[in-house]
Amino acid sequence: MKTDKINWAIIGPGKIAKKFTTSLKEVEGAQLFAVASRSLERAKTFAQETGAKKAFGSYEEMLQDEEIDVVYVATPHVFHYEHTLLCLNAGKAVLCEKPFAMNKKQVEEMISVAREKGVFLMEAMWTPFLPHIEHLVEVLQSGKYGRIKELSADFGFNAPYDENGRLFRKSLGGGSLLDIGIYPVFLALHTLGIPEKIEAKAQLGKTGIDEVCDVTFSYSSGATAELHSNIIKNTPTTAEFELEKATIAIHAKWHNPSTIVITTPEGTEIKSFDVASFGYEYEARHVQEMLRQGKTESDVMTFEKSLELISLLDQIRKEIKLDY
């Protein structure tokens, strides 16, 4: 078992990678060790800004460094499969950004290679590690308020239009569903499980990607989930569960550390959750725990959960006729 510092490395020093390094500072036993970019100049600048010890101008070159314990893959979605395989084949543990890959077939192969190599792999779906979501799940599972009748959750923001940018360009996996719609879909999966029926409609933009996506899940229990995402308009970005005996609301922005409000005929209970830095520190701490225990799979964001999530995304994309 590794007891000294865990050496983290980053592939793809973009926006989220920067935020992740801030969160990593809150994680005991974590060291930001290396960063790799397609450009040595960008890697050096990122290392200077974040305190990473080493900078590499090639992803492959960095992976030869024997001191690296785990690689955080933070490139655009379409490269998650390729870059994760690159790391696994070099024997490095991986935390790969969401969506894990572009489709179920790719995720299956990533998992199969991780198993074959005996190397840790996890999708960076940080939601289940957040204290307010852990609290929500505890409350739901307690059964105190009865079963869930309806969930409604949205995630929408007015992204500056750039047909070459990651969010709008189809060849970079653009669109609302895979970028942010994945969060409401995950919340439904995490709290209600796999739906019996999936309905979806989308507004496809000029670049052929879903600028808006509306999804309805129906469950055998009678519950429904109304899930919305869009990248052309700001929406409340809240989540609300209607249960038999209460309403549970997660305030904006519900996918970030937030406030949970439980309303019953007897009154209102408010619980706020503050975190030190963005909230990525929880998933990073979990990865370290798994590595120290010698695990090759997370016991929270399991392979099964990632496969279920990507299957739902595949099925929604089939409904809205969006093929990458």
Ligand SMILES: NC(=O)c1ccc[n+]([C@@H]2O[C@H](COP(=O)([O-])OP(=O)(O)OC[C@H]3O[C@@H](n4cnc5c(N)ncnc54)[C@H](OP(=O)(O)O)[C@@H]3O)[C@@H](O)[C@H]2O)c1
């Ligand atoms: N967990 C979260 O809260 C969260 C939030 C935002 C995004 N994400 C996920 O993180 C991933 C990256 O998002 P981001 O917003 O950080 O993207 P970004 O700012 O565009 O950064 C992506 C990085 O990937 C590298 N890259 C490699 N090949 C590329 C290519 N052909 N085109 C563009 N970039 C390429 C680039 O670094 P070099 O060229 O320097 O190597 C770039 O800096 C996405 O999959 C997204 O879903 C997660």
